[in-house]
Amino acid sequence: MMSDKMKKDPRLPDETFEPFEETRRIPLPVYWIAIALAIWGVFMLVETSHSTQVADKARAQLDKQEQTKTAQVSAPDPAAGKALFSDNCATCHGDAGEGVAGAFPPLHGSDVVKLGGAQAVTEIVMRGIGGPLNVNGESYDGEMPAFGSVLSDKEISEIASYVATGLNDGTKTISASEVADIRKVSGDMDPWNGGAELAGLINGLPAQPDAKTPAAKGPDAKLVAQLVNEGTDTVWSCASCHGEKGEGLETVPRLAGLPAAYLVKQLHDFQKGARFNDSMAYVAKGLSDREIIDLANYYAGMSSPSGATPSLQGDLKRGAQLAKEGDWSIGVPACFTCHGPSGIGVAPEFPGIAAQQPSYVAHQLAMWAGGARHNSPLGLMAGISKALSDADRRSVADYLASLPPVPGSKPADMVAMTTSASAAKESSNDQ
Template identity: 50%
Template structure:
């Protein structure tokens, strides 16, 4: 028998003795508090950085929009007309000494608004006129500043063009869609005293076949139509690229590549497979002739100045050639291999560049994959957004009026 059988105190209540909280618990609590505060501070700092970046970008955008006429001329006109306005013999008409620049201000403004697609004679020289419309990418104020600058510098005429003049011309141009059909139409409509102009020969391509228009608007056999993704006039939206004004051989090659699997696209493959080759040819020809205004706007928060630098000059430090060195001055493309990239939808451009970069990773040494592999994410967004600010390639005919 042990002593364990001593009587138990029945009234005993267990209790927790008062003990100090162990020191490590304090340390952990203090460390957690510091960590939480640092996290909050870092987040607040990220918000501060982002706010400042937005402010800087907004200021840069305002600066771009408010740039004086001289800067706008350099950015928008000089790549073709040359910084001194002398043009390129045989290719781009001169501004210096041009009777069109010296004429009534409405002439310059209306040419800026509509663009030109047709032969034109300036100061005795013959040119194959091919100028984009700036109506969709520059506002009245900017157009007025460009017109004022061009007329003052190259037309010896100091009278300023006001934004309200541009607004009036814009209202007029709304009733006259599509580019000027060469110097002939300009002479007839605006300047009867202009030197004789070459006759405009209408394109031999006939109006599109009704069955092709049905394909565009309603698809084949109830299938998805072109317009249901690419927009009524091929202007594109988001991922769906702008296809209006791309060259016919390029468009046809893409349709065949989608059908054959050489270019992969889940959305396009079933469509392209269901099209007969004759339909592909007709569709490519139809969209190549559409002079649709640009519907692209910068949407990827890219740095436009960086995008402009990459497009015009490239980045030799990173081994990136200028976009325009292959895709043509102003990004209008060099048919048939290099498609127009001006006025393309930014989400499509950036996505396509990312796709090319992926091909490079998979071992492709083709031209675009090797260039795209050297672009980082911010560069892709910068280029895509910059290209969206450009006027579309001047081409063919106005969109059919009944589709507006």
């Protein structure tokens, strides 16, 4: 039996047969596709490496600009000085430095510039100046912001040299390294206190009015300092986020120089929930009305250097256009119409926006556009913010960050206990 089974039946297929495929040539189209893919790959490699080269070049150029900004080059360039003057000074002092009678002193043919030369101009540009001042026998009483924190040594040297030799018939320019020396000494100092203090700098300056004595620190100064630097048992200190000089960072806003009444209103809005920010609502709820007013006055009177730098890759030209002229094609008025020339703010309702942190500005504009912030007078900011594109928001925020900081306000603009307490009552009735 066994042998029968083992025996192969020729009619049946061979069971030990192993199937196999004979080698066949790969069809030609497959080769074509492979070759085409390879060529495409090489092409893309070259193409993308070209685009990174472009990006590298652009970045190297940015770095170079940064370097030339800080480079200590000797001779100031008069053409650059003129351009910087029209960008930074002409808004107030006029294109030819003619000034505005009664408001902004002239720089062309000014006795201060003639006697003090580029050196004195540098000192004033670096620190700013406020209070009563006589120029060519006319008296002025304004506030000029300090440009030390937003202009480089080279830029200041070019502006000062242009004012001394281009607008006036002086012959002596100032070099960037001399500006650097002045910055070392007076870069961090408060603004010049009117003509009286300036008389100490410039020999032979005609008689100057007496300087205003700074308001005596009230009995609460110690309590305010405690709040600012250490906080209370329940509330964190202001400075721990807003910085020792109230300059802010990222989405933490700059507080120094904002109108006191504005600060009081914002803190009350945080308390009532009319403005959303969990951390600030927590803080505001932990403060008494008295403390709010004291803190608002403290920050309103503070002059501090700019802590902001453009960091959102915004288009500064577009930002300048929006801030100075607006864009009526999208129905946006100039920022400076309400927020004051150069964004220094108009007390009591419109806060200064110059030298404000760019992330904060862009963030707030986005919040207004989305409706998360809705506490501006007449709902103005909502309409404006909705019209701005994402790129516009970043551009204007970056431009504002490049401006010199708002000087601290005068005692007259401070909020008194009685007036703001009644104002707070009024606004709480509105709700």
